[in-house]
Amino acid sequence: MPTIGVGRDLLFAALGKTYTQEEFEDLCFDFGIELDDVTTEKAIVRKEKHLEEEADEDEEVIYKIDIPANRYDLLCLEGLAQALRVFCGIQEIPTYKLADISKDAMLKMHVKPETSLIRPFVVCAVLRGLTFDKARYNSFIDLQDKLHQNICRRRTLVAIGTHDLDKLEGPFTYEALPPSSINFTPLKQERSFRADELMEFYKSDLKLKKFLHIIEDSPVYPVIYDSKRTVLSLPPIINGAHSAITLETKNVFIECTATDLTKAKVVLNTMVTAFAEYCENKFVIEPVEVISSDGKSHIYPDLSVHTMEVPLSYINGRIGISLEAEEVTKLLYRMQLYAKQSTSDNKQSNIIVSVPPTRSDVLHPCDVSEDVAIAYGFNAIMDQAIVDNNASNRLAASLTLLPLNEMSDLIRKEVAMVGFTEVLTFILCSKKENFSMLNRKDDKSKAVIIGNPRSSDFEAVRTTLMPGILKTVAHNKDHPKPIKIFEVGDIAILDDNDVGAKNLRQFAALHCGAHAGLEIIHGLVDKVMEKNGITFSPGDKSGGYYIEESDEPEFFARRQARIIYKGKQIGIFGIVDPEVLKNFDITDPCSFVELNIESFL
Numbered sequence: 366m367p368t369i370g371v372g373r374d375l376l377f378a379a380l381g382k383t384y385t386q387e388e389f390e391d392l393c394f395d396f397g398i399e400l401d402d403v404t405t406e407k408a409i410v411r412k413e414k415h416l417e418e419e420a421d422e423d424e425e426v427i428y429k430i431d432i433p434a435n436r437y438d439l440l441c442l443e444g445l446a447q448a449l450r451v452f453c454g455i456q457e458i459p460t461y462k463l464a465d466i467s468k469d470a471m472l473k474m475h476v477k478p479e480t481s482l483i484r485p486f487v488v489c490a491v492l493r494g495l496t497f498d499k500a501r502y503n504s505f506i507d508l509q510d511k512l513h514q515n516i517c518r519r520r521t522l523v524a525i526g527t528h529d530l531d532k533l534e535g536p537f538t539y540e541a542l543p544p545s546s547i548n549f550t551p552l553k554q555e556r557s558f559r560a561d562e563l564m565e566f567y568k569s570d571l572k573l574k575k576f577l578h579i580i581e582d583s584p585v586y587p588v589i590y591d592s593k594r595t596v597l598s599l600p601p602i603i604n605g606a607h608s609a610i611t612l613e614t615k616n617v618f619i620e621c622t623a624t625d626l627t628k629a630k631v632v633l634n635t636m637v638t639a640f641a642e643y644c645e646n647k648f649v650i651e652p653v654e655v656i657s658s659d660g661k662s663h664i665y666p667d668l669s670v671h672t673m674e675v676p677l678s679y680i681n682g683r684i685g686i687s688l689e690a691e692e693v694t695k696l697l698y699r700m701q702l703y704a705k706q707s708t709s710d711n712k713q714s715n716i717i718v719s720v721p722p723t724r725s726d727v728l729h730p731c732d733v734s735e736d737v738a739i740a741y742g743f744n745a746i747m748d749q750a751i752v753d754n755n756a757s758n759r760l761a762a763s764l765t766l767l768p769l770n771e772m773s774d775l776i777r778k779e780v781a782m783v784g785f786t787e788v789l790t791f792i793l794c795s796k797k798e799n800f801s802m803l804n805r806k807d808d809k810s811k812a813v814i815i816g817n818p819r820s821s822d823f824e825a826v827r828t829t830l831m832p833g834i835l836k837t838v839a840h841n842k843d844h845p846k847p848i849k850i851f852e853v854g855d856i857a858i859l860d861d862n863d864v865g866a867k868n869l870r871q872f873a874a875l876h877c878g879a880h881a882g883l884e885i886i887h888g889l890v891d892k893v894m895e896k897n898g899i900t901f902s903p904g905d906k907s908g909g910y911y912i913e914e915s916d917e918p919e920f921f922a923r924r925q926a927r928i929i930y931k932g933k934q935i936g937i938f939g940i941v942d943p944e945v946l947k948n949f950d951i952t953d954p955c956s957f958v959e960l961n962i963e964s965f966l
Contacts, residue, residue: 371445400431483541495644523632539589691706780889920957
């Protein structure tokens with residue numbers, strides 16, 4: 366979850382009310398966010414520099430607030446304050462409009478065909494008559510940084526450029542040119558650079574060097590010019606110094622270049638809706654016409670409201686409450702969603718929800734149900750049966766366990782009752798732990814590898830629970846023997862589905878001690894299968910389960926077996942190979958079992 370820092374006094378002023386810390390924590394909880402920390406700017410600096418100076422009484426208090434990752438509208442003080450005002454009934458939902466100007470009078474952005482080689486999309490808008498003060502200006506810049514880190518994926522998908530429109534002259538052109546032919550003075554610099562020189566110059570810049578790789582190796586760089594060939598920006602690296610915004614800026618031109626058009630439109634909408642309240646005409650945004658290289662014309666920003674129809678029974682059933690349509694519409698209004706009741710042909714009561722441009726996170730009826738649950742109050746939801754469309758009582762979907770989780774809990778309970786202790790290990794591990802330390806070879810066909818991992822300890826998603834369990838034993842070698850531990854958790858393997866990988870729920874257990882024979886772990890396998898109603902049927906390949914000899918490198922030869930159920934291998938058990946134990950610095954013998962829980966469903 367992203368965390369934003371807002372000044373407490375500024376936030377309370379925007380809300381029109383002062384809260385105690387406990388009252389504000391309660392308000393955050395009710396709204397589905399969390400007050401993570403209370404600090405000051407100077408305290409943050411002291412912490413970074415490891416200073417032990419005493420705090421001043423007049424330091425501005427900063428609230429660090431955790432925001433849901435998909436609520437881009439809450440990433441700045443303006444969006445957060447507005448959402449809380451609507452939630453508390455202080456303010457009505459604002460209506461955002463495009464300025465009423467003719468298409469001929471609109472600013473235009475012409476897109477050249479060469480941009481398809483690097484960043485093919487651009488969307489634009491203008492905020493007219495904007496009034497900045499220091500706090501608003503800082504919030505405006507900070508929102509761009511937050512969006513760049515979040516939905517923009519560090520500028521790889523979208524890059525935002527903001528400019529003082531009064532220093533520019535339209536129409537604008539979005540081009541892609543060889544680096545040697547682009548020359549301009551970048552932001553915060555006093556001399557002009559060629560684009561290729563700029564790349565070398567910024568390799569020593571701590572902030573900008575991490576974005577250079579996005580375009581550095583391309584034969585052409587994206588660039589935006591005005592009608593006088595003044596460079597607005599070299600996306601996604603840096604803006605030009607000529608059009609830099611200041612506290613005195615009144616008219617702001619916003620452009621978002623992108624490789625993903627949908628995300629670009631979301632980012633643009635987030636920027637303009639958050640700060641349109643400071644415009645001379647509140648909540649009015651001036652559109653810009655973007656003319657593609659094929660001659661097609663598009664008007665941005667797209668502030669249209671999209672609607673979805675959600676059955677009332679779906680909302681009540683998901684949450685576990687019984688509300689009338691009128692109550693649901695009032696709760697949705699508190700979450701900035703217009704809603705009204707309708708009746709379908711089969712007399713089923715439906716809720717028609719109008720989703721404004723600020724709520725790009727609302728994509729599915731389950732998102733609507735979530736907002737109803739937040740406004741209703743999670744603490745008010747009781748564990749009780751509801752009446753469904755067939756007039757029968759049942760638990761709400763939100764209150765019933767998924768079959769896989771129910772099966773997982775059953776196995777946890779039974780294995781714990783025979784003396785094993787549950788452990789929880791990291792789902793990420795090193796490639797060495799996942800392969801070579803288990804005597805396995807990486808054929809590149811199974812493991813999900815992490816791109817640009819923070820450390821070598823988290824290079825891959827585990828394809829077995831074995832490394833984590835063996836590491837647990839290695840860190841507890843002095844514990845009295847035998848050590849009997851188990852884990853129920855997910856692994857991930859590559860797959861041909863649309864995601865490219867899939868999760869599998871696994872059960873694994875280990876017995877470590879001087880007498881960790883095959884019969885001990887075999888007995889545990891029989892116990893787990895028995896509790897699932899599966900009998901041991903040697904030679905019977907249609908009914909129960911049976912075992913057959915296996916030859917896996919992580920186990921001792923001829924002291925291992927695969928578990929076969931319904932004609933498929935669902936697991937394996939055996940005595941861990943001494944070389945594997947040595948790799949994990951374990952001196953006592955170990956027997957181990959791992960099987961797939963989903964095969965029981």
